[in-house]
Amino acid sequence: MTPPELNLRGDLWIGRDCLARGLDLRAAAGRWTCLLGPSGVGKSTLGRLVAGLPGSARLGRADFASLRGQVAVMAQQDQLLPWASALQNVTLGARLRGAAPDVARARDVLDQVGLAGLHDRRPAALSGGQRQRVALARTLIEDRPVVVLDEPFSALDAGTRAAMQDLAAQMLSGRTVLLITHDPLEATRLAHSAWLLTADGSRPLHLPDMSPPRHVRDPAVLVAQAAIFEAMSCSSAA
Amino acid sequence: MTIVRAFVTASVALLLWQALVWGTGLPPFILPGPLRVAGALATYAPMLLENARFTAANLLVGLTAGVALGLLTALNLAASPVARGLMRPMLVAAQAVPVFALAPIVTLWLGYGAASKIVMVMLVVHFPVASVLFDALMRLPQPLEDLLHSLRARPMRALLLVRLPHALPALGSGLRLAAVHAPFAVIVGEWVGSSRGLGHLMLMANGRGQTDLMFAALVVLALMGAALFALVDLLQRWTERGRP
Structure with missing residues (x-):
């Protein structure tokens, strides 16, 4: 079971509404890739597309049929x-x-x-x-070789969240993970690469050099988190 | 505490009833007092019990069979789009016919015995159970639908392992409705044609001007209804176990 690489390219539509134009991002095989961005930009929609969940969404001419049966999903509600x-x-x-x-x-x-x-x-x-x-x-x-995590930790308190992040990072290592989150710190701690999604496209975000999971107290983590926070503030102000 | 309060309420109601009888001077064949009804209950106890047993048995058998049939209908509709297309309009159209108006026909076909009463109960119980349960089976929350999809669930397995347990509380509400309708149906069945049962006893007592016996039969019927409700309540609490 070799985890695949995901290439997400094109305009993101849901029904007749275009959520984001000209997305161009890559989720490396066997790595954690984080999607950040304002609400309504279609992060979860993108996650559902990759997971093959039913809906009216589409991304350019991308076809995710080859991923069928290869993607597991973990969402904010535990669905137990x-x-x-x-x-x-x-x-x-x-x-x-x-x-x-x-x-x-x-x-x-x-x-x-x-x-x-x-x-x-x-x-x-x-x-x-x-x-x-x-x-x-x-x-x-x-x-499954691919795992979509759609804000799975956002309803947890800070301490529990940090513990769950470490556990998930350990247990899911080696798989292609797409982590959708609102939390710059979560992205900075867990991701090998991170992307900011806006209505006008996607751009890569800078992350510290050491490999995840990174420690909260590391100055480089805090600096990167601040930069991501600023990038997100600019994008939602625009 | 609840028992004490219920006792007080009942005592006050009985006193008011007796006071009404004394105050208005109504003859006992129009309105017998509670003491007279109690007397009738004691005098006719064996007769009341025997008829109550017949009515209760038909009620329970009809209710069980009706609920089982409703459950099967709902599962069948949920499992098969073809069944949905064919049966659903028919079911809804069938509801335009008041079931009580069918009682003479049911009695004509099935006779004066237990079968016609059981079928009457099944007819009124079937629809509420089937429709409430079917709606619940089809209305799984989206996150759970997503989970079924991503776990690549087989439709029949999803129905039995997730949809049905999820819909059980709705079956509880369906049972409640059924418990309200079922005593009506069994009594109407007996009124239309029967040689036994509390409904039959009431008609007979009415014909003979034995109003106190009619009231006594009514009391037994009320107790039966209360017992049925307690039973359904128990079942409903069971269907909701472990839910938040």
Whole structure:
């Protein structure tokens, strides 16, 4: 399973509305690529396109059919089934496809994301951070080469968010990850490359040289974060 | 506390009722007082019980069969676009016919026994359960639809593993509606033609001017309705377990 490279090029349309013109960005194979930009510019739309989710969106003449079945999605809402245990939620994909779920592996993945001893809890009995860990485990067990993360950590408190970022960076390394976020710090910490999306196109953002996940206290991270913050402020003022 | 309050409310209502009977001097064949009704309940207890058993059995069998049929209809409609195209207009059109107006025909075809009452109950229960459940099956929140899509779920599996459990609380509301309609249907069935049951007993008592027996039958019927509601309430709480 070699993760593919993603080339996202063209005008982004949803129905008859053009959200962004002349996008031109690349998500390197096996790397984390971050999309930043003001609300409504179509970051999530782009994520849905890559993930092959139904909708009226299209990007230039791009065809994502070759990615079918290769993309896993993790979104802001954990989308856990409230009546099912953590373990049952993780094995949901296999059961939905009519395959025998690999329970041993599911338990293993749940342990890896730090939920040892909580396998049989229902979502209501888990914290927000723990629920996102279950969602991450459900994403991991699908073992897809491409992962779209659509603001998966934005509803978490700062401490939990940092822990989840580190965990995701570790568990998803080696896959082509498209991270959609509003948070300059998140982009600076996690991405190998980052792009700013506006209605007039896309441009690369500068990131520190060391490899992610980068530490919050690193001065280079803080400087890069400030620069991204300024770039985002300019783009939304324009 | 709730029991005490219910007891107080009931006592006050009974006192008012008795006061009304004494105050207006209405004859017992128009409005029997609560004491007289209590007397009738005691006197006719075996007869009331036997008829209540017949009515309750038909009610429960009809309700169960109607809910099962409604469930199957909803699942079938949700599973197959062809079934949706063919059956849905028919179902809606069928609702234009008041089910109670069908009672004479049902009785003509199925006779004076239990079958016609059971079918009457099934007819009124089927539609609310089927339509409420079908709507819920088709209205999964978009994020969950996305999840099904990205997990490449088979449609039948998605229906049974995600859509149906998600729609269970709606089935609970459907059951509530069913529990309201079902006693109507069983009594109408008995009024149209029956030799047993509380509805039959009421008609007979009415014909003989035994108003106290009519009221006694009504009391038993009310108790039956309350028990049915408690049961449905229990079922509904079960369907909502684990939900936030």
